[in-house]
Amino acid sequence: MAVAGPGQLNVEEYPSWGSRSVDCFEKLEQIGEGTYGQVYMAREIRTGEIVALKKIRMDNEKEGFPITAIREIKILKKLHHENVIKLKEIVTSPGPETDEQGNQDGNKFKGGIYMVFEYMDHDLTGLADRPGLRFTVPQIKCYMKQLLTGLHYCHVNQVLHRDIKGSNLLIDNEGNLKLADFGLARSFSTDHTGNLTNRVITLWYRPPELLLGATKYGPAVDMWSVGCIFAELLNGKPILPGKNEPEQLNKIFELCGSPDELNWPGVSKMPWYNNFKPPRPMKRRIREVFRHFDRHALDLLDSMLTLNPEKRITAQDALVAEYFWNDPLPCDPKSLPKYESSHEFQTKKKRQQQRQNEETAKRQKLQHPQPHTRLPPIQHTGGQAHPSHWHGPNHPINNPQPPVSAGPSHHQYGRPRGPPGGPNRYPPSGNQSGGYNQNRGAQVGGYSGGPYPPQGRGPPYAGSGMPAPGQRGAASGYGVGPPNYSQSSQFGGSAGGRGPNPMGGNRNQQYGGWQQ
């Protein structure tokens, strides 16, 4: 197969694409649910090969085949790299289909179209959310290196991913990490002449230039998201969990300082700058907030979370950063432990189940109260904490809000992504005591994803309940410093939830106009 060179489309077609039926595969289990519909683990009947089938959702489409699917297919056909998910073929189902409950699919084509991908055992959010799992520094370096390598390849090929987040980073049991979900990706020209939509990238990972209304942008938008993921991996929880766009910007300014003409020439001309500029200058506090990270990690993070996109580090430069060349070195992917399959969809489903069980148990207890006893309660001096405490106060299990059992991309449409685990879930990481933990085995920890941004476009945020520009958003967590880096009050509120993607109810609609 011909591999596209930088900036070229791979013109070689696959004549057989779309000619096979989905009946060539046996669906084994649902592993994801996103904008397109369901993602299944499946086995190819003839070869026994395990693949992922992503069904292209057609029921909402008034105008035929969704443009995002066309984009994803077109882009994935030209990208061939070990750190980019491989699209193997397209298959169709000629007749009406039923879902797992036996209900007929409502799509007007009365058939389905599936993308067949190589199967990956985990997504980063699902993996990091496993109870008892904590990534080591060599492991974080190993994943970060692969993320940057894959992204560098995309950028060299003039593709912006525009939705970098944990659930779109897939990992197999060989330790390989691959970028997935190119549904929001698009080609860009290096001169940034075209107008692009700024309603892309899941809110917690969205860079300040998009939040300030930029419509001309480039690969730096993805690098901001990478910085958020990097800090999240080291910190153990999302670092900028805004509930809506204004609050997101506010959080960014509190951490990264306020933008001005000195640190970001031209910022005052950005479309929404005047709506959101803080009334007084704010100090950059990355090095203070993350002082427990080691020096090289901090240097790299600082360069990724640079407000001015022109000054933000590129994937190529990040790959040669000291961080990756100093002890402890990134580990060999193959040396990483193998875990039971974990996708965000499944881990959240399990958590939802656990919550239901707890509620049932509580109800039963109320109905059948224990006989009164005079004995004092038994004091547990050690051993396992109650599961609901283990998850921390912000965990969906304990949160009074309805459980948000899936991330922005999964089956909780119309809501922001659920709160990440509580502050106690995540141990401080990085080099606190002068040496990294070189143990490559699993430890305690976790990692969680972000919400869908609120709906709507255009300037912006009227009536959104945003803090006035410059006011602090609801309880910034910064300044306390790990491990008391509390973000607890950030969660549980409504973000004016919208559809299952960061673009709006139907992200395809965003592509019809001049902004892409």
Ligand SMILES: Nc1ncnc2c1ncn2[C@@H]1O[C@H](COP(=O)(O)OP(=O)(O)OP(=O)(O)O)[C@@H](O)[C@H]1O
């Ligand atoms: N090739 C794959 N192997 C294993 N799991 C996969 C694969 N592709 C997707 N998944 C799982 O399905 C989930 C959803 O996939 P994906 O993000 O591609 O769908 P989507 O409809 O575009 O979602 P979103 O609404 O987030 O944009 C992923 O987070 C991952 O857990």
